Amino acid sequence: MRILITGICGFVGSSLARYFQAAVEGIRITGIDNLVRPGSEANRSKLRADGIEVFHGDVRVPSDLEELSAADWVIDAAANPSVLAGVDGRSTSRQLVEHNLMGTVNLLEYCKRHNAGLLLLSTSRVYSIPALASVPIRVERRAFVLDAKQPLPPGLSAEGISESFSVAPPVSLYGSTKLASETLALEYGSTFGFPVWVNRCGVLAGAGQFGTAEQGIFSYWMHAHAARRPLRYIGFGGAGYQVRDAFHPEDLARLLLLQIRDTQAESDRVYNAGGGAANSMSLAELTSICEERFGPHAPQADSRVRPFDLPWVVMDSGKAKRRFGWEPRRTLASILDEIAEHVHTHPGWLNLCEGMALKEEPYRVSTS
Numbered sequence: 222m223r224i225l226i227t228g229i230c231g232f233v234g235s236s237l238a239r240y241f242q243a244a245v246e247g248i249r250i251t252g253i254d255n256l257v258r259p260g261s262e263a264n265r266s267k268l269r270a271d272g273i274e275v276f277h278g279d280v281r282v283p284s285d286l287e288e289l290s291a292a293d294w295v296i297d298a299a300a301n302p303s304v305l306a307g308v309d310g311r312s313t314s315r316q317l318v319e320h321n322l323m324g325t326v327n328l329l330e331y332c333k334r335h336n337a338g339l340l341l342l343s344t345s346r347v348y349s350i351p352a353l354a355s356v357p358i359r360v361e362r363r364a365f366v367l368d369a370k371q372p373l374p375p376g377l378s379a380e381g382i383s384e385s386f387s388v389a390p391p392v393s394l395y396g397s398t399k400l401a402s403e404t405l406a407l408e409y410g411s412t413f414g415f416p417v418w419v420n421r422c423g424v425l426a427g428a429g430q431f432g433t434a435e436q437g438i439f440s441y442w443m444h445a446h447a448a449r450r451p452l453r454y455i456g457f458g459g460a461g462y463q464v465r466d467a468f469h470p471e472d473l474a475r476l477l478l479l480q481i482r483d484t485q486a487e488s489d490r491v492y493n494a495g496g497g498a499a500n501s502m503s504l505a506e507l508t509s510i511c512e513e514r515f516g517p518h519a520p521q522a523d524s525r526v527r528p529f530d531l532p533w534v535v536m537d538s539g540k541a542k543r544r545f546g547w548e549p550r551r552t553l554a555s556i557l558d559e560i561a562e563h564v565h566t567h568p569g570w571l572n573l574c575e576g577m578a579l580k581e582e583p584y585r586v587s588t589s
């Protein structure tokens with residue numbers, strides 16, 4: 222089997238490449254990355270050392286893809302993955318659309334040319350912001366929980382947000398580039414007869430993620446806590462009760478393999494993938510875990526209200542379970558253990574994530 226992974230030097234792309242290389246005998250993995258994400262460069266030589274072919278190229282440039290040999294499957298993991306992309310002054314809205322949507326169009330042309338299947342990594346951010354912002358919640362201990370006794374909108378249950386939840390705009394510019402990519406991918410697949418699977422991923426987390434305050438929050442929070450960087454609970458009263466679920470790229474890789482190996486004729490090709498309610502926690506709870514491991518460091522309350530912030534996002538992956546027998550195996554606790562270990566062995570990691578040199582100074586860990 223030949224696989225092309227775009228964004229192969231990113232957190233998810235590199236994790237998937239390593240998993241597939243170990244799990245699938247005789248696989249040939251090729252990847253392309255423009256190294257725009259600070260930190261990605263660090264993965265290039267490691268992947269090459271593992272026998273994976275890595276090209277420095279850009280999915281926005283059709284001729285960069287023409288250089289690549291034919292693959293049986295393409296995993297689209299190249300994107301500007303932040304919900305603030307296109308509006309935070311770091312990238313323009315046009316750049317976001319070029320990376321996330323035009324890049325997908327170029328990949329679809331590649332799939333058409335080589336009759337390759339496409340595994341699209343979409344996002345929970347395709348779901349409607351006003352609908353998500355108004356889900357009924359209450360506070361339990363130090364976290365928001367869904368108040369399932371209240372009337373719930375279609376597609377929402379105690380299990381979380383399912384595929385039938387509203388995708389009505391606004392969903393953010395980032396979310397809309399992914400939703401438009403989904404539509405085009407399904408359309409190309411049906412028109413030109415190649416398989417397409419769309420996976421709407423919740424938060425992915427693990428060691429080696431290039432976390433920032435805007436994206437990769439679990440990794441960022443733990444590294445920032447240990448490094449005594451200023452941390453802020455933004456919005457929702459500034460108490461840090463906002464909740465996310467998370468899952469590990471290894472579990473995503475297992476789902477992608479099930480889809481690659483699927484032989485049933487299937488018209489329904491859109492699936493949620495996430496950690497689910499059992500693997501969710503609030504920022505305040507995450508802070509407690511950081512305090513146990515790295516000593517005290519209190520985040521500041523910040524009462525700002527920002528349009529893309531959401532109080533509670535938990536993905537219901539029940540459809541993937543029913544269809545593929547898939548559910549995440551890695552618990553959030555094990556993912557946090559893995560990140561904590563990485564924090565200890567990679568002091569200064571956030572410098573790398575911000576495009577600066579990696580400073581290898583040991584952390585002072587105190588529990589008092």
Ligand SMILES: NC(=O)c1ccc[n+]([C@@H]2O[C@H](COP(=O)([O-])OP(=O)(O)OC[C@H]3O[C@@H](n4cnc5c(N)ncnc54)[C@H](O)[C@@H]3O)[C@@H](O)[C@H]2O)c1
Binds near residue numbers: 261
């Ligand atoms: N990490 C998450 O929590 C999460 C959640 C949902 C969906 N996703 C999706 O998963 C995919 C991978 O995310 P990630 O967390 O690994 O992000 P990442 O930023 O770590 O990796 C993305 C990689 O793509 C590369 N890239 C960006 N634009 C490119 C271009 N035009 N051409 C070639 N390479 C380019 C970057 O250099 C980077 O190495 C994205 O599509 C993202 O939207 C991620």
